[in-house]
C-alpha cells in the first residue's frame with residue numbers, strides 16, 4: 001500500500017526510532033509499504049519514520065539494487081564526498097552534504113537474519129541519509145546552500 005510521506009515539521013521525523021524486536025508479518029507489511037511508497041515517489045531511499053512509524057527500518061533503491069535494512073548500525077565510515085541531496089520529506093529542495101565515501105553496516109533482513117554490507121559513493125550517501133532519519137536527523141541539518149530543486 002502506498003503511504004503518505006510525512007513532511008518536515010512533523011515531530012515523528014525528529015524521534016529517535018526504536019529497534020525492531022519482532023520479525024513478523026507486521027514488519028513485512030511495513031517494509032512492503034515502504035518499498036511501494038518509495039517506488040511511487042521515485043526516490044533513492046525511505047526510512048520508516050517518513051511514513052509515520054518510528055522504528056529502525058529503511059529501504060534503499062540504487063544502482064546496486066533494492067535493499068531493506070532493519071536495525072542497521074555502522075561498523076565503519078571512511079573518506080568523504082560532497083554532493084547534492086534531496087529528501088522525500090523535504091519536497092522541492094536540494095542541498096550539498098558532506099558524507100563518508102565508503103561505509104560498512106550491520107543489519108537484519110525482514111526475517112531477522114544478520115548481514116553486513118560495504119557501500120560506496122552514492123550508495124554510501126543514501127545509507128547515511130536514511131540512517132540519519134532513524135536518529136531524527138534531516139539532511140537539511142547538515143547541508144550547505146539548501147535551494148529550490150530543479151525538478
Ligand code: ZN
Nearest residue numbers: 086087088089
Ligand atoms: Zn530523507
